[in-house]
Amino acid sequence: MALVPYEEGGGWTARQLHSPWATFHFASRTIRLQQDWRRLGVAAVVWDAAVVLCAYLEMEGIDLRDRSVIELGAGTGLLGIVVTLLGARVTITDRAAALELLESNVQANLPPELHPRAVVKELTWGKDLDNFSPGAFDLILGADIVYLEETFAELLQTLEHLCSERTVILLSCRIRYERDLKFLRMLRERFSVSEVHYDSSKDVHIYKAQRGSRKDDL
Numbered sequence: 001m002a003l004v005p006y007e008e009g010g011g012w013t014a015r016q017l018h019s020p021w022a023t024f025h026f027a028s029r030t031i032r033l034q035q036d037w038r039r040l041g042v043a044a045v046v047w048d049a050a051v052v053l054c055a056y057l058e059m060e061g062i063d064l065r066d067r068s069v070i071e072l073g074a075g076t077g078l079l080g081i082v083v084t085l086l087g088a089r090v091t092i093t094d095r096a097a098a099l100e101l102l103e104s105n106v107q108a109n110l111p112p113e114l115h116p117r118a119v120v121k122e123l124t125w126g127k128d129l130d131n132f133s134p135g136a137f138d139l140i141l142g143a144d145i146v147y148l149e150e151t152f153a154e155l156l157q158t159l160e161h162l163c164s165e166r167t168v169i170l171l172s173c174r175i176r177y178e179r180d181l182k183f184l185r186m187l188r189e190r191f192s193v194s195e196v197h198y199d200s201s202k203d204v205h206i207y208k209a210q211r212g213s214r215k216d217d218l
Contacts, residue, residue, distance in 0.1 A: 022046045024078060026054050027085035031109045033076045036101055046076050049144035052204040053172035054082040056197050064088040067138040070162060072123065072155070073145035074098075077105040083141065084110055084118040091137075093123035126154030135164030143172045149179045152186060159209075160190060169209040174202075 022045070024031045035045045057064065065087035071080045073094055080092035084106075094102055103120045110118055122128060140162055145155065159169060169191065175181060184207070187193055191209035198205050 022076070022078075024051065024054070026058055026082045029085060029109075031078065031081055033078060033105045033109070034101060035076060046078050047144040048199075048202040049172040049174060049204050050075070050079045052197075052199045052202055053141065053143050053170065053206060054079055055199075056172075056206055057083065057086065057170075062086075064139075068136065069139045069141060070132075070137045072125070072140065072142045072158065074102055074120075075143075077102045077109075077120075079141055079143050080118060081106060081109050084114055088117070088139070090118045091132075092118060092120050095124050096122050123158070124154075125151060125158040129158060129161045132162060134161055135167065137162055137164075137167055140167060140169045141172075142170075144174065146171065146173045146180055146183045147176065149182070152179075152183050155183075156186060156190060159187075163191075163211055165211050167210065170196075170206060171209065172204055172206045174204050 020035055022033045022035055024033070024046075033046060064083055067088045069080075069083050069088040070091040071083070071093060074080050074092045075094060075098065077092055080090050084090045092102065092106060099120060099122060106118050106120055107115065121131070123132070140159060146152075163169065171187075173180065184193065187207075187209055191211060193207055193209045196206050196208045
C-alpha cells in the first residue's frame with residue numbers, strides 16, 4: 001500500500017522488480033502487467049506473495065463464482081485480476097497515487113465482458129471507510145501488505161470494518177522482520193487466525209482469519 005522504496009536484495013529479483021513488464025499465466029490466460037518501480041516503488045511491482053496467493057486460490061479449486069471480494073493494497077492488480085477471472089465480483093483498492101497504473105492493468109487484462117465485475121477504488125486504510133459498507137464482503141485479500149509498522153493499526157481497523165461474521169480474510173506474506181510477527185499477534189487479538197499454506201520455494205505464508213471462532217470454508 002505504501003508508496004515507498006523497498007529493498008528486496010539484488011540479482012535476478014532486483015531485475016524483475018525494475019522491469020517495466022511482468023508476465024504470468026493464471027486462469028487459462030496470460031496476464032501482462034505494467035510495472036513502475038521508479039515512480040511508485042512497492043505499489044507498482046509484483047511481489048511473490050501475490051503470485052503465491054493467486055496459485056493457492058486456483059490450485060485449491062476454491063469456488064469464487066459470484067463471491068464478493070475486496071483486495072487491499074492491490075498494487076499492479078495481479079491478484080484482483082486473477083480473482084475476477086475465477087468468477088468473483090471484485091473491488092480492487094489502493095491509495096490514490098497507485099490507481100492510474102492499477103486501472104490500466106485491470107482494463108488491459110480482463111475481457112470486456114468482465115470489466116463490470118472489477119471495480120478499482122481508492123482506499124487509504126483507516127481513512128476512507130465510510131465509502132465501504134461494513135461487512136459487505138465474503139472475502140478480503142491482501143498480498144505483502146504487512147511490512148510498515150506505522151500502518152498496522154489502520155490496517156486492522158480496516159479489516160474490522162470490512163468484516164462480517166461470515167467474511168474470510170486471506171493474507172499472503174513473507175515474514176521478514178520481528179514487526180511482521182507483531183502484526184500477526186495483533187491480528188490474533190481480534191480474529192481467529194490459522195496458517196493455511198506455506199510456499200517454501202518463495203518463503204511465503206498464507207494466513208486465514210475470521211471473526212470469533214467460526215470456521216467458514218471458501
